[in-house]
Amino acid sequence: MRHIPVPLISPADALPGPYLLFLGDTKEPAYAKTAFGLRDWAADRCVGEFHIEGATVSTGLAAMTPAQAHANGARALVIGVANAGGFIPDHWQPALVNAMEAGLDIISGMHTRLADMPALQAAAIRTGRQLIDVRRPPSDIPIANGRKRSGKRLLTVGTDCALGKKYTALAIARAFSFRGLETHFRATGQTGILIAGGGIPLDAVVVDFAAGAAEMLSPDASENHWDVIEGQGSVFHPAYAGVSLALLHGSQPDVIVVCHQPGREHVLGHSQFRVPSIEETIALTLQLGRRTNPCIRCAGVSLNTAHLGEAEAEVLLASESLRLGCAVADPIRGGAAFDRLVQACLEN
């Protein structure tokens, strides 16, 4: 499955590419999650990898200099690693300047703004290259109007943050595309935006415009076209429920898939809040979602079973499917259960 490309966002919003993945001098694989995500989900957008002295982490893609990457078609260097502080260390800057001199734009999903680093700013002006921060939302987001748009939409929603909404959306978009359906994966967070080559970092939008951003992200399309939209947060989350509700209203999904991590009992970072049940999440999401799409339905459930063994996961998926009366799968494991979930998304 790895090398079927994820369908991209409309070219009008596209980031420059293909990419050269920058790994810095990273020694800790956990810091290279963005690079691994791009290798796994956007292989067709990745020409190779580039590291500086000291690196021990590799994506397995061909190592090359920015000049070699440019000769091989690369048009942007993506910073594919984070360090412990989430900033861009000074000793990475010569490599980034080198990339601009070789004709590559620089794309970052980190908190530090590229343009706030004078050496990079100066090099960008000198070479005519772009510094692109994918955490910055577009400036022309409208207030939501609530008008029903044409085409079909699927939104992944969660019982909490960080349990598989992005990967579930990517896997479903890939499966739809594999079945020959016209499909776009619509990214709402920085990693998803890098994978898709476009999208809106919803968490950085001013709250009055959040539902409008969701509307902008999945415009009118042909009747059989599917937008598969990356969910954010949870409508039960004490800090992020507003994000989730704005995304739900603006996305006006026809179909939701509820994402959950079995065994997670408390909201990440908010231990005094229990994680809502899958049933509660289905019920509240449908109740709230009907406001902008009365035909909203839940197609099934995506469970993150990364912490379970193969046999244990299979038993859990089957028993949860029986208990909930709907398709239940782990998209990362795939298999017949996932095929049933994909089928349930498409049936009406």
Place this chain on the structure above:
Amino acid sequence: MRHIPVPLISPADALPGPYLLFLGDTKEPAYAKTAFGLRDWAADRCVGEFHIEGATVSTGLAAMTPAQAHANGARALVIGVANAGGFIPDHWQPALVNAMEAGLDIISGMHTRLADMPALQAAAIRTGRQLIDVRRPPSDIPIANGRKRSGKRLLTVGTDCALGKKYTALAIARAFSFRGLETHFRATGQTGILIAGGGIPLDAVVVDFAAGAAEMLSPDASENHWDVIEGQGSVFHPAYAGVSLALLHGSQPDVIVVCHQPGREHVLGHSQFRVPSIEETIALTLQLGRRTNPCIRCAGVSLNTAHLGEAEAEVLLASESLRLGCAVADPIRGGAAFDRLVQACLEN
């Protein structure tokens, strides 16, 4: 009732004051809503009014120059009018510069940023005065943590936008204060912020921080202290529900008062959406609000009956109270019905 001051936000967050109300050359009373609101709800913060040639609108406060106002204690000029475009016209600028020269800071709730006008910027630097845009949120808003705070909180919520949530909160805060209760009115929009002398313009906060802004706005307080919080939008609103839910979660109100305008059938500016019923609004708000305060309750309903005659309004308030089984009042009309609503807010 007019001259009982509305209780202010904590001085740490306070705007400079008292105010001189600037009316420009306004001829249309509807454009001077901010000035009238300040006169009606923050009389103790208003020293007088100031206009330039051509104005025909007056608040009834003493007309004075900035120098006279400063001598009478004023410390800031508030732009109390809008024009049709919502911007600050060039021919107002000499008057604003004059005010800074007289020792007054300039406060604006308009869309145009004061600091973006070079003449004002230069005068501010020269005179050492501040240019304060109340539409700009503080920069140190945290992510919400959901922790239950001490003290009591009341939030006004609505079936739609622009039907009396601010005035209801102001009237209840004033009534609480009149009864000797320690009370703060907590403003979430620019007019409320000018009235209270502090607050957070919630609609301008980045969505990930919206619930955190609501937490910041009503900090821990003594057990019998009341924060009366100005609501925004509606949890049913197709564009702003995310704002309303973030405010509800972050405010963790003990008490809600539902605000409604009888006869309004469609959401303002979104005519394809019906306004939800009062009962639906109570039910959904309590359901969602329980997440951060399991003891949330609805004390009653505030109806905006400005379009009705006295007798007609009285019949409606009484019949709605009977139908809904709770206190129903129009805070602007006051009277026994409003006393009952205030009493219901305080009973548990």
